[in-house]
Amino acid sequence: MMISLKQLAKLCGVSEATVSKSLHNRPGVNAQTREKIKTIAKRFNYQPNALVRSIQSGKTLMIGIVCDHFKNIYAGMIMAGVQKTRFAHGYDMIVIPWGLSDTEGADIFRTFAERRVDGLLVFPPDELPTPRYIAELRRVSCPLVLIDQSWTGCEFDFVGSEDKPGASAITDHLISLGHRKIANFYYGAVTTGRSRLEGFQSAMAKAGLPVHQKWLVNIADLQHDAYVQAKQLLSREDRPTAICCFNDHIAMQVLAAAWDLKITVPAELSVAGFADLWITEDIRPRLTTIRQDGEKIGVEAAKLLLDRIKQTKKNQLDEIEPRCILLPTKLVIRDSTAQIIEK
Amino acid sequence: MMISLKQLAKLCGVSEATVSKSLHNRPGVNAQTREKIKTIAKRFNYQPNALVRSIQSGKTLMIGIVCDHFKNIYAGMIMAGVQKTRFAHGYDMIVIPWGLSDTEGADIFRTFAERRVDGLLVFPPDELPTPRYIAELRRVSCPLVLIDQSWTGCEFDFVGSEDKPGASAITDHLISLGHRKIANFYYGAVTTGRSRLEGFQSAMAKAGLPVHQKWLVNIADLQHDAYVQAKQLLSREDRPTAICCFNDHIAMQVLAAAWDLKITVPAELSVAGFADLWITEDIRPRLTTIRQDGEKIGVEAAKLLLDRIKQTKKNQLDEIEPRCILLPTKLVIRDSTAQIIEK
């Protein structure tokens, strides 16, 4: 189907070496010969076999990325940054979602190893990693950068957001609006969830405000539980005037619960998200949230990985400590939070 | 870094051939020798080099996919189906987004060719394809399946949705609710947009309802234009009582415009989407829409491609006509559409 260099050489009536040199513009080939070869190569649509080059050079110019799934808008923002950066540096990308694997990642990492990717970017799996999984991670023999969730401490290179300061900032915003009864819908299953909860708690403590246990709601899943819990919480006599949410999607569910209970946002209830997905501007009320620069996270993660790959080539990898990059976040005030109205 | 079979053979004190046979459980190796080799291979974490196998077999067990970006939820649903299917068949996947390329796809297709992918799945680019681009597509020398947009007619294999019947179904739904003044926000830049418009028009014609040109709004982009146009349209004295939208995201923008103009949905205005993304259940009012089975589209596209790859192996490709698979859609009635209230 696709012509080989050997066949091309035969067609041109020269040796394979001459074809190779011509196509790569290396010196030592007669100009006319070179042109002729190039013309014929083009006519037969010759494409050099990258697999061979990879074997010879020991570099595939390929990175692997493992992600959760493709319906996650936030992950999509990160992906965009990763793609841009890896492309600019001439790397291609193999993508494997968690979820496909039921062996805690073992087969995913084996695939990447067999394909000889030069480096690996890993999004966190949906749940907390098992010891088995961490062990798999340690066996990976190419550079590796973790994204978003920092559950391994500083054992690996990592790029994420300043979750705790971000959560504090949005809590401060609610407090400054006069809110005192503030609930928090957190997601304890992931490290970012716990960090954001800490940020919330420390801001509340600093302001001297009490945090009631009943207003600390640990969401069981990201899809529907927040709606159910919000409906329960908001149906009670003594309900909060504001709710800090783990992310924008949770906030949307809280907004939906409030709507269904005929509680007006922001007049009767303030709701705050986290992430700043594009939907925050398309829903009503527009969502107040903390902006994470997803694309930048992707860019930095890819850059860090590419650096590590370069260092590996120079055998400098052992001298280097894991890096932990946390990107700043920013409060974006929209219409879902407002001054509390005293009755 | 990673041990080679040659090194492994040396470590085991046997020939490369024996190692190869042992690891692949081929007959003709002494049981003890085999076990010893396997143990040592495991200890040194030997991973066979897939690049070599690909060169030898002429199959990379790899498919390429080109998509628009990763923030598109609908595309994400399709991706999920693709991933599931290609994984189940033992294929890996290289992903390249349009957008990275400023040469109308030429470098994307070159990359896939050099990497020797066994097949290609292509999502449509954001805009209508240029002749140059179609030419690039024709030069692709591996099996190829187009997804979602059918702009090349039936020149290539294609998997998409029954857009026209779907659009008719949702129009019928609005008509059955008593609506007579129905607007349509369509997206003329893509083939699905034009098909859905046709479906709308034919349903209106069948019901003997007039379609006013001013209520046929061609959206300039998918991000913001619908909001702007909806605000204009809905501010006029003589406004429609229902709006059919190209997709759920457009519908969200129309919903936002109505909200900002204090027009109540569905009491004063019905709004219908297309796609049935997960957000349709999280927003208020919940969106009436046409469900496309995105995952199934992905599954079918991947299956078709895998079939074609098999046929290529058997050299049967020329005997075969391009296939055009259109998957059925389904009306999902929620809260954004309702009986018209006569004043």
Added chain:
DNA sequence: CTGAAAGCGCTTACAG
């Protein structure tokens, strides 16, 4: 049962 040889598609010294 075991291993030497040829070959996949290329590149890179090295002769001529």
Added chain:
DNA sequence: CTGAAAGCGCTTACAG
């Protein structure tokens, strides 16, 4: 300027 040879990491007939 041109090409024969060796080698990348494997697998697959084929001798022994």
